[in-house]
Amino acid sequence: MNAEKLINILSEFKCDQKLDRVIVKNIEMDHREITNEAMFICIKGYTVDGHQFAQAAVDNGASLIVSEKELNVSVPVVIVPDTSRALAQLANAFYQHPSADLKVIGVTGTNGKTSVTHIIDEIHRYVSLKTALIGTLQMVIEDQNYPVKNTTPDALFLQKNLRKMVDENVDVVTMEVSSHALDIGRVHGVDVDIAVFTNLSQDHLDYHQSMDHYLYAKSLLFSQLGNSLNQKKAKYAIINLDDSNADFLIKATAQPILTYGVKNEATFQATEIEWKSAGVTFNMNTPEGVIAIHSKLMGMFSVYNILAAAAAAYASGIALTDIQTVLNQTTGVKGRFQPVEHQQDFSVIIDYAHTPDSLENVLSTIQRFCQGDIHVVVGCGGDRDRRKRPLMAEVACQYADYAIFTSDNPRSESPQAIIDDMVAGISSQNYQIQIDRKNAIQQAIQRARKDDVVLIAGKGHETYQIVGDEVLDFDDEKAALEFLNE
Numbered sequence: 030m031n032a033e034k035l036i037n038i039l040s041e042f043k044c045d046q047k048l049d050r051v052i053v054k055n056i057e058m059d060h061r062e063i064t065n066e067a068m069f070i071c072i073k074g075y076t077v078d079g080h081q082f083a084q085a086a087v088d089n090g091a092s093l094i095v096s097e098k099e100l101n102v103s104v105p106v107v108i109v110p111d112t113s114r115a116l117a118q119l120a121n122a123f124y125q126h127p128s129a130d131l132k133v134i135g136v137t138g139t140n141g142k143t144s145v146t147h148i149i150d151e152i153h154r155y156v157s158l159k160t161a162l163i164g165t166l167q168m169v170i171e172d173q174n175y176p177v178k179n180t181t182p183d184a185l186f187l188q189k190n191l192r193k194m195v196d197e198n199v200d201v202v203t204m205e206v207s208s209h210a211l212d213i214g215r216v217h218g219v220d221v222d223i224a225v226f227t228n229l230s231q232d233h234l235d236y237h238q239s240m241d242h243y244l245y246a247k248s249l250l251f252s253q254l255g256n257s258l259n260q261k262k263a264k265y266a267i268i269n270l271d272d273s274n275a276d277f278l279i280k281a282t283a284q285p286i287l288t289y290g291v292k293n294e295a296t297f298q299a300t301e302i303e304w305k306s307a308g309v310t311f312n313m314n315t316p317e318g319v320i321a322i323h324s325k326l327m328g329m330f331s332v333y334n335i336l337a338a339a340a341a342a343y344a345s346g347i348a349l350t351d352i353q354t355v356l357n358q359t360t361g362v363k364g365r366f367q368p369v370e371h372q373q374d375f376s377v378i379i380d381y382a383h384t385p386d387s388l389e390n391v392l393s394t395i396q397r398f399c400q401g402d403i404h405v406v407v408g409c410g411g412d413r414d415r416r417k418r419p420l421m422a423e424v425a426c427q428y429a430d431y432a433i434f435t436s437d438n439p440r441s442e443s444p445q446a447i448i449d450d451m452v453a454g455i456s457s458q459n460y461q462i463q464i465d466r467k468n469a470i471q472q473a474i475q476r477a478r479k480d481d482v483v484l485i486a487g488k489g490h491e492t493y494q495i496v497g498d499e500v501l502d503f504d505d506e507k508a509a510l511e512f513l514n515e
């Protein structure tokens with residue numbers, strides 16, 4: 030592609046050299062990926078500044094550098110005020126605005142994004158549409174799985190893969206949109222058609238500093254909805270009316286809205302909810318009448334996830350009978366309220382609850398059916414929101430009969446210091462500390478008696494423990510089975 034043509038899509042840039050003869054065959058943000066005649070965009074990271082790799086990028090064959098400052102290199106340098114923003118715009122243009130040719134469903138919120146995206150995807154697959162999914166677990170294009178580093182990948186990875194999806198004739202992509210991604214602009218230029226809000230509760234204050242800033246980041250998905258001027262595709266916002274931030278998000282968008290909820294009258298509302306030993310039944314009010322749901326999923330939070338997915342699928346044009354069939358058969362996502370199958374007379378459940386709200390939801394769901402004691406194994410991630418630590422410990426001690434506080438990806442922090450933060454305000458005695466997660470799981474299983482439930486929270490599908498810079502193999506399910514089989 031001609032560099033001048035590509036760079037001219039930027040509204041603000043400075044370049045002293047002529048670009049009309051410069052060719053850009055690829056865009057890269059990592060100098061190690063540079064091939065001949067690629068454009069290198071210098072991104073200022075949190076731990077590393079990409080500008081320091083400009084010369085190495087030129088050595089690897091870069092034909093053009095996009096930078097936030099003057100650089101002394103032998104190829105033309107284009108200076109922009111914000112390279113992350115430029116990355117999103119350039120990648121979108123380079124890959125020819127792929128999202129315009131896809132139906133894009135974006136799901137944001139503190140908890141439930143992975144769960145809701147998977148149900149939405151399952152519904153679209155059921156009606157034989159070609160689908161793709163991007164989120165915490167992986168990227169899936171039809172039946173092919175690809176690893177992802179982040180819940181919402183960077184703009185370059187995103188645009189490149191949206192193009193791949195268009196080329197492979199994918200109809201609909203459902204993606205988790207994290208608050209970090211919205212704040213950094215990883216989804217800038219993605220023409221989202223249906224934006225879904227699950228809920229907002231405390232998390233990520235290390236990054237956003239305040240709940241207001243966190244909410245504002247989430248709201249960007251709604252304020253940007255339909256800004257692409259692509260009139261071919263209908264737009265919808267799907268909002269949880271029971272969340273106290275619903276009004277703020279409704280005001281953020283000019284697009285049509287479908288609401289859902291349990292407590293407030295909503296377009297998709299669950300009534301007559303009944304808890305079963307393995308699932309939940311309820312009536313779902315919809316714009317086309319009432320539908321009976323008999324779901325295998327557990328907990329009030331799953332009712333919300335089902336409603337969100339149903340409303341999104343409806344907005345996407347899928348018949349309610351098809352939506353109903355899938356809702357009644359879906360079994361949920363790996364590591365979310367996942368029972369560990371074994372012969373013992375007590376239950377072991379693995380769940381990804383890593384916020385105070387999700388832990389409370391999961392423990393109160395267990396309280397509904399547990400006839401014995403509840404034991405919880407839980408820790409808090411290092412290099413993440415410190416302020417959620419005491420809240421999670423408090424929820425654990427309040428809702429469980431016994432808590433074992435342990436490590437969950439301590440990263441660069443001391444595991445003991447993280448647990449000290451957790452237990453700082455706890456006055457009850459119903460807990461112990463076991464820094465080693467395997468020992469913690471063993472302790473919990475050894476304490477469990479008939480009819481008890483052991484909840485192993487925080488890591489869900491993860492098969493690793495991040496300690497310092499090392500990613501060590503660790504799997505809650507495998508660890509639990511080892512002790513259950515002893």
Ligand SMILES: CC(=O)N[C@H]1[C@@H](OP(=O)(O)OP(=O)(O)OC[C@H]2O[C@@H](n3ccc(=O)[nH]c3=O)[C@H](O)[C@@H]2O)O[C@H](CO)[C@@H](O)[C@@H]1O[C@H](C)C(=O)N[C@@H](C)C(=O)N[C@H](CCC(=O)O)C(=O)O
Pocket residue numbers: 058059060061071072073074075076077078079080082178179180181182183207208209210
């Ligand atoms: C805080 C944060 O968001 N960090 C993200 C950031 O990393 P970073 O700032 O350290 O940047 P970096 O990768 O070290 O380097 C900066 C630039 O130099 C380049 N580079 C780097 C090294 C080199 O040798 N050569 C080179 O060119 C890199 O390619 C990059 O362009 O940019 C990286 C590339 O896009 C991200 O993978 C990384 O996410 C890290 C892994 C992360 O943990 N992020 C979390 C906080 C996050 O974003 N979470 C949300 C989900 C939250 C939720 O759902 O609850 C998410 O969407 O994942």
Ligand SMILES: Nc1ncnc2c1ncn2[C@@H]1O[C@H](COP(=O)(O)OP(=O)(O)OP(=O)(O)O)[C@@H](O)[C@H]1O
Pocket residue numbers: 138139140141142143144145165180205227228330331333334364365366380381382383386387388390391489
């Ligand atoms: N709607 C919900 N409300 C509250 N808690 C929920 C909800 N859905 C799921 N949870 C809880 O949150 C945990 C994480 O769920 P899920 O992975 O779907 O969320 P997520 O938003 O994708 O999380 P992440 O931000 O880490 O990607 C689940 O294991 C469950 O404990």
Ligand SMILES: N[C@H](CCC[C@H](N)C(=O)O)C(=O)O
Pocket residue numbers: 180383409410411413437438487488491
């Ligand atoms: N998306 C979340 C996942 C947290 C999972 C938990 N196991 C941890 O490592 O804290 C985050 O990156 O904050």
Ligand SMILES: [Mg+2]
Pocket residue numbers: 142143144164165166180205
């Ligand atoms: Mg997720």
